[in-house]
Structures are given as C-alpha cells and as structure tokens.
Amino acid sequence: MNKKYMKISMVSVLSAMVLGACGSGDTEEEQNGNEDNGQQGSSEQGAGVADASEPREPEEDEVCMYCNMNIPHDEDSVFTAQAVTEDGERVFFDDSGCLTxxxxxxxxxxxxxxxxxxxxxxxxxxxxxxxxxDSEFNSPMGYGYAFFEEEADAEEYVLSDTAEAADWQSVEEDGIERAGGGEEMDHEGHGEEESGHDHEENGTHDDH
Structure with missing residues (x-):
C-alpha cells in the first residue's frame, strides 16, 4: 500500500508540474501579446500627434471654416489654406483671407x-x-494673394506688371477691412458692396 501510495503521489506531483509549466507558458505568451498591443497603441498615439503637426489634403466634401464654401480641388486649390486650432481640430479655408x-x-x-x-x-x-x-489672381474669394516657399520664386513672380511683394500683415488688414463692412466678395472673386462679410451657406465655387 505504501509503495502504491508513493507511486500515486509521484504521478500527481509530475502532473502538477506539467500543468504548471503549460500554464506558465500561456501566461508569458499572453503577457507578450499585451506588451505588443501596448507598444502598438503607443505608436498609434504617437502617429496621431505627428499627424497634427503636418499638413494633409482636404476631403472631397471639406468646407471652409469661415465662409462654408467647398474647398476647391482644381487649379484653385493653390489658394487654399489649413490650420490646426488650439483644441487640435483641423480646419481648411478656400482662400487665405478666410484664414485671417x-x-x-x-x-x-x-x-x-x-x-x-x-x-x-x-x-x-x-x-x-x-x-x-496680384490683381490678376482670381482666387476663390478674390483676395488675390499667393505664397512662395522660396524668396527667389516670389521675387521672380513680382517682375510681372500686375504683381507686387506683400506680407501677412497686408493679408490680415485686407481681410479685416472686408469683414468689417467694406467690400464683400462674390464666388467669382469680384467685389460687391455690402454692409459686412456674412458667412456663406454651404455651396460650391462657381467655375472660373
């Protein structure tokens, strides 16, 4: 009986050791999986932060934050602007004056x-x-400003009879003047006398 009991006990101990080893392996694997998921989540969060500091193209149905007109995707897209607000919201503008x-x-x-x-x-x-x-710029809301990364490109363009060098202060003053009650711009970029710069309803820019 004692020998039989000892055999049963040894079998029980061995079985417990095997089960314990299997359980330990599963736990380690799960822990590795959790670590991978955590690293992936951190990477995704990091990518989100990076994206907020970089420009992106507007969606097809994107509208201007200021005037509610559709953001152009044709040749007029060269006059568009975008920004990130203090709350982290990405906003787009169909013309630089709308941004200011x-x-x-x-x-x-x-x-x-x-x-x-x-x-x-x-x-x-x-x-x-x-x-x-440039007075010849037919920008979406008629502000008529263009921007260059290289100073040499801007200087070369200013050689045109209708163009002149400007700065952001000019853009801001122009926008504030129009918004304050001077000249309202229609969708073709032509001036109209209005009492102020009312925001437009959702719509599209007319073809130029």
Missing part, C-alpha cells in the same frame, strides 16, 4: 497654419511663406 478672418474671430491664433506654394502647389508653413499680391 477666422483667426481674428478665434482670438488671433492657431497652433499651426499652412498655405500652398504657388510654384509647386505643395503645403508650406504660412509663417515663413513669401507673400505676393
């Missing part, structure tokens, strides 16, 4: 701002862009 007016209404600042380089149609940081005003 929206910024004024928001208290004077966005976290990040971008405009399009007139030469390449690529996004560039607004604060370092070189500004050119």
């Amino acid at each position: 007016n929206a910024k004024e209404e928001a208290g004077g600042s966005f976290e990040k701002e971008w405009v399009k380089d007139h030469s390449s149609n690529e996004w560039i940081e607004a604060e370092t862009a070189h500004v050119v005003e």
Whole structure:
C-alpha cells in the first residue's frame, strides 16, 4: 500500500508540474501579446500627434471654416489654406483671407497654419511663406494673394506688371477691412458692396 501510495503521489506531483509549466507558458505568451498591443497603441498615439503637426489634403466634401464654401480641388486649390486650432481640430479655408478672418474671430491664433506654394502647389508653413499680391489672381474669394516657399520664386513672380511683394500683415488688414463692412466678395472673386462679410451657406465655387 505504501509503495502504491508513493507511486500515486509521484504521478500527481509530475502532473502538477506539467500543468504548471503549460500554464506558465500561456501566461508569458499572453503577457507578450499585451506588451505588443501596448507598444502598438503607443505608436498609434504617437502617429496621431505627428499627424497634427503636418499638413494633409482636404476631403472631397471639406468646407471652409469661415465662409462654408467647398474647398476647391482644381487649379484653385493653390489658394487654399489649413490650420490646426488650439483644441487640435483641423480646419481648411478656400482662400487665405478666410484664414485671417477666422483667426481674428478665434482670438488671433492657431497652433499651426499652412498655405500652398504657388510654384509647386505643395503645403508650406504660412509663417515663413513669401507673400505676393496680384490683381490678376482670381482666387476663390478674390483676395488675390499667393505664397512662395522660396524668396527667389516670389521675387521672380513680382517682375510681372500686375504683381507686387506683400506680407501677412497686408493679408490680415485686407481681410479685416472686408469683414468689417467694406467690400464683400462674390464666388467669382469680384467685389460687391455690402454692409459686412456674412458667412456663406454651404455651396460650391462657381467655375472660373
């Protein structure tokens, strides 16, 4: 009986050791999986933060934060702008003047701002862009400003009879003047006398 009991006990101990080893392996595997998931989550969060600091293309149905007109995706897209608000919201503008007016209404600042380089149609940081005003620019809301990443490109463009060098202060003053009761812009970019710059209802820009 004692020998039989000892055999049963040894079998029980061995079985317990095997089960324990299996359970330990499962736990380690699960822990590795949890660590991988945690690392993946951290990477995704990091990517989200990085995305907020970089420009992106607007969606097809994106509308201007200020005037509610559709953001153009054709040749007029070179006049568009975008920004990230202090709350982290991405907003788009169909014309640079709409950006300055929206910024004024928001208290004077966005976290990040971008405009399009007139030469390449690529996004560039607004604060370092070189500004050119041209009466021949038929921009979506008629502000008539273009931006260049390279100063040499801006200087070359200013050689045109209708263009002149400008700056962001000019854009802001122009926008504030129009919003304050001077000249309202129609969808073709032509001036209309109005009592103020009322925001438009959702719609599309007329063909140019």
